[in-house]
Amino acid sequence: MSDHGLLVIGSGPAGLSAAEAYRSERPDAPVRIVSADVSHPYDRPPLSKDFLRGETEDVTLHPAEWFTERNIDLTLGTAVEHIDTAARTVTVDGTSYSYDALVLATGASPVPLSVPGGERVLQLRSLDDGRRLRDAASSARSAVVIGAGFIGCEAAASLASRGLSVTLVAPDEVPQQKRLGDEAGRRLTALVEATGVTYLGGVKVTAVDDGAVHLDNGTTLDADLVLAATGVTPNSSLAESLGISLEQSRVPVQADMSTSVDGVYAAGDVAFAVNTAAGRALAVEHWFDAESQGKIAGTSAAGKDAGWSDVPGFWTTIGDADVKYASWGDGYDEATFVEHDDGFTVWYTSDGATVGVLTYNADDDYESGEELITERKPPPAAT
Template identity: 60%
Template sequence: MTTAGLIIIGSGPAGISAVESYRRHGGAGPVLVCSADPDLPYERPPLSKDFLRGDTDDVALHPPEWFVEHDVDLRHGRPATAVDVDAHTVTVDGQPIPYESLVLACGAAPSGLPVPGGERALSLRSLADAHRLREAASGATSAVVVGAGFIGCEAAASLAMRGLAVTLVAPDAVPQEKRLGAEAGRRLRDLVTSTGVRYVGNAKVTSITDAGVVLDDGVTVDCDVVLAATGVTPHAELASAAGLDVEDGRIVVGADMRTSAADVYAAGDVSFAFNTAVGRHIAVEHWQDAMDHGEIAGAQAAGARDTWHAVPGFWSTIGEATVKYHAWGDGFDASRVVDHDDGFTVWYETDGVAVGVLTCNADDDYDLGEGLIASRRPAPPRRRRTN
């Protein structure tokens, strides 16, 4: 049986980035990518924005011929069922396939609504999910989105821009109040509601019925479509079964993406990776970070040396507004909002050192913030107003 130079479990950004990096760094062995997802690898960020609004159908990461040109055996819709780290094999279609290096880029699955009728709610994670949601929206006049994380805000705005009457329901008074603070949350709420969305905060869903979404105050919100944007759960089952170190549902890796087993790496949402800049392990669920992880894992598998040191960050588009965020993701003890003519910046500090920055139409602050966070310097001082 032919030994694969590299096997990758997962066809998301981490997995495909690992393929690209492996080839770019001289990895010449056969590459096998296996994935439970039946679709060709695609970009996920447009699914809650351009794709949901019907503005594009082009979300492919690469055309089919790219995989042929780079000698990649892409087995989509054919998931791995077992990993044997001692035998250096991955089982696909009942067949154990030997590998030299393995990258676990298994991603995560949507966390459903644990309430009666929760199975009625749609999810938005995969391209198939996005097709179902877009089709449901095309014949609907109203929708409820549960959860005001960035995906929830993006999807709610996109549905409203399609002409639906949209209600966004969340447990916080304003979106992401616990994560970003009340002042930032108010600005995010304003971005969402400016697209026509109705925001209902301090509310929890108790059930979903034929009549609509029932809230904990007894009110039923009538709707044709329900979307649960309530977070994700990493796919760490294969790693746990293989005996790899797993913590809080994620695979523990070093800054080089190496797991506790020889020649096995993990990248993306499923990993709990060490970041050399901050000096500790961090869990991230952002597209760019998944790509960074995959690039490092692929380089390592090809014999190159690379480590993770970037400050986690991502972009979000809510309606017509672009919001960007850099942060270590473990809280702050002070925040300061700076309003601009067409946007805002929120600086976050802990012990007088910048640990995060949230911007809307303030790219210079976003770029500046990345450097300040990485070098552990304070946020810019408040500017004095002159008369």
């Protein structure tokens, strides 16, 4: 193996865990992370929660000393101009860097709100986005959050905790209706509304004016602040420039995170990765899975065996409520709701086998659910 080491494009959890895993296997090889983000690597989940609520300023993933101690070069605010996979070089702001292995951990970007006035709305993906949103909330009395995914629900609850009058609007009658089902959506609605948020479902935004959001049912909502939490799209253009054919707008990779191009790996939101336990490729957008895939990519890039087999999953915090979800994420046949004294569990099955679990105050079900999903066994509610 030559001495050009690893080059990682992207400074999120996938990129950092790839660099760390590679460094642990190859302590003397060069490791460099390059990123278009100008901010020191940070944790995104707090941006819609305690950071937005003003309860913390520290969202760094690792302090500067962490990179120095591991001899990992960190180059921020840079634009990748060209990748030559034959020569194994990456040109960044006019400087060419050689590599033995390249990891694409380029993440995803928010989907713009494509309505008149959509350029007025705020988004929440980067630390700079988080600062803009928090600053706007300081002088706002009312807010409209567009999109009832988990980020939208979290952000709406956090804004309400700051004393704003918040309306959460979405085309689904209840949050996450298509993904999680009607009853789960109703319970999420209750958790969101318990924070003081008003949920308005079954509507679409048609336009945004200064201080107003117009809906397709003729309603106009007053809003000093408007946040669009309308999903993300993978940053896959670099992969396309290498001749990689995308699937579901993502980079197809094997379970070891290798792409069709020799020496190039991909991990995180940009990857469409084979999961050995699922027996198929999956698209995920969760922090834990990005970190896990990054570790696998870095280990594989160092010449060691590694493969992705974890059940994708994450936690979300809506106000004071922690909701946990694990699932293959590509559909189910039936959802079975189980009521508990102070919470609930939803078991998702396909052909009788557990393919997902959603819990609120039911940690035992969440933990056993991951095993049932992996082992393709039916849930307790079905036995």
